[in-house]
Amino acid sequence: MSLLSKIRCAFTLGQGLLLENKALIESTNPFDFFSIWLKEAEKSGIILPESMSVSSVSAEGRPSSRMVLLKEVDNKGFVFFTNYNSRKAYELEGNTYAALLFHWNMLQRQVRIEGKIERISQQASAEYFHSRSRGSQIGAWASEQSQPLSNRQHLIDRVHYFEKKFKDQEIPLPEFWGGYRVIPDMIEFWQGKADRLHDRFIYQPKSQKWEISRLNP
Numbered sequence: 001m002s003l004l005s006k007i008r009c010a011f012t013l014g015q016g017l018l019l020e021n022k023a024l025i026e027s028t029n030p031f032d033f034f035s036i037w038l039k040e041a042e043k044s045g046i047i048l049p050e051s052m053s054v055s056s057v058s059a060e061g062r063p064s065s066r067m068v069l070l071k072e073v074d075n076k077g078f079v080f081f082t083n084y085n086s087r088k089a090y091e092l093e094g095n096t097y098a099a100l101l102f103h104w105n106m107l108q109r110q111v112r113i114e115g116k117i118e119r120i121s122q123q124a125s126a127e128y129f130h131s132r133s134r135g136s137q138i139g140a141w142a143s144e145q146s147q148p149l150s151n152r153q154h155l156i157d158r159v160h161y162f163e164k165k166f167k168d169q170e171i172p173l174p175e176f177w178g179g180y181r182v183i184p185d186m187i188e189f190w191q192g193k194a195d196r197l198h199d200r201f202i203y204q205p206k207s208q209k210w211e212i213s214r215l216n217p
C-alpha cells in the first residue's frame with residue numbers, strides 16, 4: 001500500500017457517523033443508502049468503484065465468483081450485463097439465488113447483497129447495448145463467453161467476421177446477451193472502525209418494509 005493510500009485509510013477509518021444516526025438509517029431505503037456510498041466511493045478516487053463480485057452456485061452446489069460491473073441500481077435491484085450462455089448465466093438460471101459483493105478499500109467499506117436474479121427486459125438490454133461503443137458491441141457478438149477457445153486468432157477472426165457482417169448498419173442486440181437484476185432480500189453495510197469494532201447493519205424486507213438490524217462485527 002502506498003503512503004498516500006495509508007494516509008487516506010487512516011483518515012477514513014471510523015468515518016461513517018451516518019451509521020450511528022439511527023433515524024437517518026431508518027428513513028433511508030437500502031438502495032438510496034447504497035447510492036450514497038457508491039457516490040462517495042466514486043469521489044474517493046477508487047478505480048472502478050462500480051465493480052462487484054457476483055457469486056453463483058452450480059447444480060452440484062459448487063459456488064463460484066467473478067467480477068462484473070454494476071450498471072444500474074434502482075428500487076428494484078442491482079443490474080449487470082453479461083452473456084446469457086456464460087457459466088454464470090447457466091448457474092444463475094439453475095439456482096436463481098445470487099450474491100454480490102462490493103469492497104471500497106480506501107473507505108473501509110463493504111456491501112454484501114443477496115437475492116434472486118431475473119433477466120431485465122430485452123428492450124432495456126438493447127438500450128444499454130446500443131449505448132456501448134461499436135467495438136464493444138462486436139466484442140459481445142464475437143465472444144462465446146466461458147466456452148473453450150482454441151487460440152486467440154480464432155476470436156480475432158470472429159471479430160472480423162461480425163465487423164463485416166454488420167458493416168454500415170446498426171449492430172443488433174445478440175439474443176444471447178443482456179442484463180440481470182439481482183432483487184435483494186438482504187443487504188449488509190459494513191463500515192470499518194478502530195479496534196475491530198466495525199459497524200454492521202442489515203436491511204431485510206418484511207411486510208412491505210425494510211427491517212434494519214445491527215450485527216456484531
Ligand SMILES: Cc1cc2nc3c(=O)[nH]c(=O)nc-3n(C[C@H](O)[C@H](O)[C@H](O)COP(=O)(O)O)c2cc1C
Binds near residue numbers: 048068070145146
Ligand atoms: C473489473 C471487471 C469487470 C468485469 N465486468 C464484466 C461484466 O460487466 N460482464 C461480464 O460478463 N464480465 C465481466 N468481467 C469478466 C468476468 O469477471 C468473467 O471473466 C466473465 O464474465 C466470465 O465469467 P463466467 O465464465 O463465470 O460466466 C469483468 C471482469 C473484471 C475484472
